Amino acid sequence: MFKSLAYKEWIKLRIYWGLIFLAHLAFCLFLCLQLRRICKVNAALSVWDNWLFKDFLFFRPCQFGPLLMGIVFAALQFFPEILAKRLRLVLHLPLSEERAVGAHLGVGLGLLTLAFLPGVALLAFCASIWFPHEFLLNLAYIYAPWLLGGYAAYLFSAFTLLEPTWRYRVFNFLLGASFVRLCYFPTTYDGYLRLLAWLGLATAAAVVLPLLSANRFGKGYGS
Amino acid sequence: MKTIARIILLALGVLLLSHYLPEGYRLLIAKRYPRPPIAFYSCVQKNFLFYRYNNDTLTMVDERGTNYERSDFEQLLPLDNYLQLLRDDNLPKAIDGVALVPEKIKRERISLRIRPDMIDSPGVPLYPLLEAESGRVRLEMPDDFMRINSRVEFVIAASNALDAAKSEKFIRAFQTAGFAFPPRLIAGNATTLKPYDEGYFLVDHAGAAFQLRMVHGEPDLKKISEVAPPATKAQWETLNPRFIHVQEVETHEIRCFLISGDNRPWLVVGKDYRLVPLPLDDYEPSRDSLVIRGDLLNRLITAANEDTFQAVALDRDYQVVRRYHESLPNLRNTAVGKVRAILFPFTLDFEDDGCWEFFMR
Numbered sequence: 199m200f201k202s203l204a205y206k207e208w209i210k211l212r213i214y215w216g217l218i219f220l221a222h223l224a225f226c227l228f229l230c231l232q233l234r235r236i237c238k239v240n241a242a243l244s245v246w247d248n249w250l251f252k253d254f255l256f257f258r259p260c261q262f263g264p265l266l267m268g269i270v271f272a273a274l275q276f277f278p279e280i281l282a283k284r285l286r287l288v289l290h291l292p293l294s295e296e297r298a299v300g301a302h303l304g305v306g307l308g309l310l311t312l313a314f315l316p317g318v319a320l321l322a323f324c325a326s327i328w329f330p331h332e333f334l335l336n337l338a339y340i341y342a343p344w345l346l347g348g349y350a351a352y353l354f355s356a357f358t359l360l361e362p363t364w365r366y367r368v369f370n371f372l373l374g375a376s377f378v379r380l381c382y383f384p385t386t387y388d389g390y391l392r393l394l395a396w397l398g399l400a401t402a403a404a405v406v407l408p409l410l411s412a413n414r415f416g417k418g419y420g421s
Numbered sequence: 422m423k424t425i426a427r428i429i430l431l432a433l434g435v436l437l438l439s440h441y442l443p444e445g446y447r448l449l450i451a452k453r454y455p456r457p458p459i460a461f462y463s464c465v466q467k468n469f470l471f472y473r474y475n476n477d478t479l480t481m482v483d484e485r486g487t488n489y490e491r492s493d494f495e496q497l498l499p500l501d502n503y504l505q506l507l508r509d510d511n512l513p514k515a516i517d518g519v520a521l522v523p524e525k526i527k528r529e530r531i532s533l534r535i536r537p538d539m540i541d542s543p544g545v546p547l548y549p550l551l552e553a554e555s556g557r558v559r560l561e562m563p564d565d566f567m568r569i570n571s572r573v574e575f576v577i578a579a580s581n582a583l584d585a586a587k588s589e590k591f592i593r594a595f596q597t598a599g600f601a602f603p604p605r606l607i608a609g610n611a612t613t614l615k616p617y618d619e620g621y622f623l624v625d626h627a628g629a630a631f632q633l634r635m636v637h638g639e640p641d642l643k644k645i646s647e648v649a650p651p652a653t654k655a656q657w658e659t660l661n662p663r664f665i666h667v668q669e670v671e672t673h674e675i676r677c678f679l680i681s682g683d684n685r686p687w688l689v690v691g692k693d694y695r696l697v698p699l700p701l702d703d704y705e706p707s708r709d710s711l712v713i714r715g716d717l718l719n720r721l722i723t724a725a726n727e728d729t730f731q732a733v734a735l736d737r738d739y740q741v742v743r744r745y746h747e748s749l750p751n752l753r754n755t756a757v758g759k760v761r762a763i764l765f766p767f768t769l770d771f772e773d774d775g776c777w778e779f780f781m782r
Contacts, residue, residue, distance in 0.1 A: 242578040243564055250545050250566070251611060296422045330576050332545050332568070373430075376437045383771065388543035393771060400433065406426040407433075413423060 199293050200301050207275065207305040214274045218267055219313045225263060226317030229256075230324035237328045249333065253386040255340060257321065261382065264314060264348025271313075272355030275306050280359060280415070289416045299412040303356065303405065310352055314345060336387040343390045346401045347381030353404045354378065360411035362420030370411070377404070440769040443761070450757050455750045457725035462734035462743065463497045464516050464718045469732055469745045470497060484745060500526055500716040519718060528671045531715030533678055540664050540680070540706045547576065549611050553618040553634040553641070560613040567591075569623070571602045594640035601626040608665035608677070615669040622677055628661040649694045656696050660687075664706065670715075678713065680706050688713070690739070697739045702731060702746070727751055 233256050237245055248254035278284060279302075288298050318341060322334055354374025361367045381397060383389070390397070414420075458471040466483070473480050481494040492509075495502035499513055503526045506512040512521055547566040555561065565575040565584055573591040575584040595602070605628065609621035620634030620641075634641040646657035661682030668675070676689040684706065686699040701724050704711070709724040719742070720735040732745040752758045 242581075243562060246547075246566065246578045247562070250547060328581055330547070330568070330581060332547055336545060373434060373437065376441055377433065380771070387545065391543050400436075403429045404433065406422065406429055409422060410426045410430060 199291065200297075203288070203298065203301040204305050207302060207309075210278065211271075211275060211305075211309060214271075215309050215313060218271065219316070222263060222267060222313055222317045223320065225260075226320045229260060230320060232256075233324060233328070242328075245328070249329070249336075255387070256325075257337065257340060260321075260341070261344045261347075263317075264344050265351045265378065265382075267313060268310065268348040268351030268353075269355050271306060271310055272352045272359060275302065276356055276359040280362075283415075286416070289412070295413060295416055296409055299360075299409050303353070303408060306352060306356070307349065307405075310348065314348065318345075339388050339391060339394070340385070342394055343381045343385070343397060346394075346397050347378050350374070350378050350381065350401045350404060353401070353407060356408040357404075357411050360408055360415055362411075362415045362418075364420075366411075366414070370407075436769055439765065439767055440771070443765045443768045446761060446764065450761075452752060452755075452757055454752060457730040457749055458747075460721065460723050460730075460732040460745065461498050461501060462719050462721045462732070464500060464716075465497050468743065469734070470494065500530075500718065503527075517718065521717070526717050529715065529717040531670050531672075531675060531713065531720075533666065533668055533675070533713040535666055535678060535686075535706070535711040535713075537707050537710065539666065546570075546607070548607060548609055548621060550575075550621065550633070550635050551613070551618045552636075552638065553620060554636050560615065560618055562613055567621075569602070569604050569607060591640045594642050598631065598642045598644055600631060600642065600644075601629070606662060606665060608667050610667045610669060616671050617669055617673070619667050619669050619676060622662075622665045622667060622679075624662050624665070628682070630657060630660060630662055645694050653694065653696050657694070660696070674715075675713075686711065688739075700733055700735075700741050725749070 236256065249256070279288070288302070289295055291298055321341075322337060325333055325337055351374070354370065354377060358367050358370040358374060361370050377400070380393075453476070456474045458473045461470045461472075462468075463470050463483075469484050470489075471482050471484075473482055481489045481491065483489070489497070495505055496511065499506055499516065499521065503512055503521065503523055507523060512523075515521060547568055549563050549565075550567045551560050551563060564579060565577045565587070568574045568576060573588060573595055575587045575591070576582070577584050600623070602625070604623050604625055606624035607621055608623075610619065618634065620632060623631040623633055625631060630645045632643050632645060646654050649657050660679075662679045663682055663684075664680040666678040668677070673692075674690060676691070676694065679687050679689060681687060686701060686704055686706070688697040688699065689695070690697050699711075699713075699722055701711075701722060704724055705726070709726045712721075712723045714721045714723075718737065720737070720739065721732065722735070723730070723732045725731075728749055728751055730747050730749055733741055734743040736742050753762070
């Protein structure tokens with residue numbers, strides 16, 4: 199059953215997913231070229247100096263990429279489900295409600311990860327041409343809260359979209375917005391080092407929230 | 422599963438509210454935090470003088486609260502205001518038998534600041550090791566960066582490649598000096614805007630302190646307990662520093678500031694690495710902002726946190742000449758603070774000192 203659901207989601211999302219994947223890859227390629235230009239135009243010493251002592255974030259333009267992708271992806275995945283209340287069909291399958299919605303979320307998170315990773319890997323590969331491994335660690339630490347922001351945005355968007363009543367939708371949206379903001383404090387390279395585990399834990403816990411909305415949807419609230 | 426989801430929703434909601442509601446309250450109240458005074462030690466009156474900020478007005482007072490006009494205040498602090506006094510032709514010729522020569526006053530001025538966030542701020546573990554005796558007037562940045570883990574390596578910035586020969590040379594020096602890899606602490610002042618280069622103070626895996634410099638391209642690594650005179654040797658062996666701040670000063674007097682394994686503050690002074698304990702009451706590095714200032718005649722140490730402010734004046738031999746202590750008005754004790762404590766029994770904070778953390782208060 200999971201396979202069939204996953205296939206249904208893949209059919210529904212493949213074109214959009216392809217576009218998002220390409221857009222993110224193109225954006226990362228653009229950042230790589232920009233980094234290449236910085237390293238070619240400036241003396242290596244001054245580029246390293248900006249990195250080590252002035253906390254210059256070469257990847258700052260990246261920060262809202264995952265957030266945007268998370269929201270758009272959730273919208274593309276769940277809008278069709280709530281329009282004309284199509285999600286009800288899924289909830290009537292001989293499959294527990296948790297498993298059905300869990301399968302949707304699993305596919306969404308998986309596709310989102312597949313859309314994120316190649317771009318990030320490209321950035322890491324390009325950065326390793328001009329910088330030592332310390333920089334890659336910095337890159338990982340600076341990118342991790344933004345990625346978590348992307349996942350959280352996806353989960354809270356699903357939580358909001360699947361919710362059948364407007365009153366709760368507003369509440370869910372505000373909760374999501376206030377959570378996602380925690381991933382975007384103005385920061386330096388290792389600024390999130392001590393917060394990352396907590397944020398990761400909270401984001402992982404948020405996986406169960408859309409199940410609540412789906413449950414209310416299934417019970418017919420708001421209709 | 423539904424129950425778990427509800428619990429998580431509730432927990433997330435409570436946690437987020439415990440962050441945003443107090444933030445909103447702070448925004449609404451817009452109350453200014455009381456600032457600790459800025460202390461000076463008057464070598465004329467032999468007492469403390471202060472700049473105090475009350476809202477937008479600056480007052481100049483002494484320990485008893487007597488107000489001073491600016492010109493009188495400056496007259497009592499000739500070493501801090503020597504340029505103005507010189508211009509007004511009011512600079513005394515000598516104080517306590519020490520001649521006040523402007524060049525000398527300037528040269529002897531020291532200012533070190535140790536903020537709580539400096540103690541455990543993460544940084545990129547790559548360090549430029551400057552040539553300490555290049556024979557040039559100004560210091561110059563090297564074209565490589567040092568990395569010390571289980572060995573010493575130099576990475577050349579232009580090619581992003583290891584300098585194998587230089588790395589080998591330094592590894593041999595570290596082995597000869599008996600350095601236990603990996604280091605616990607590497608502290609230096611990575612800038613060329615300083616009068617000379619003290620290099621890096623290292624604490625090895627066994628807790629022993631070393632000083633590393635590069636002299637004419639060669640490593641100069643000293644185990645400090647071995648070069649210190651017998652009187653301080655034993656102290657250095659048990660010191661186990663957990664924080665070191667290096668800041669070269671014109672007179673070469675202070676080599677570094679350090680916090681020992683038992684959380685006590687010290688200055689390392691002079692050629693023989695003399696350890697001078699800072700005579701502060703109840704100094705907590707993760708809470709107190711420390712300022713060490715020095716001039717031709719005295720040293721002044723101040724430590725401030727939300728609740729207290731203390732100042733200690735020392736002579737040039739680091740003996741205490743005067744102490745001052747005051748409790749600071751805290752927002753917690755005002756009506757606003759009390760209402761806050763009732764409204765928000767606990768607060769989730771992500772304090773910014775360049776590094777975000779999770780605090781439950």
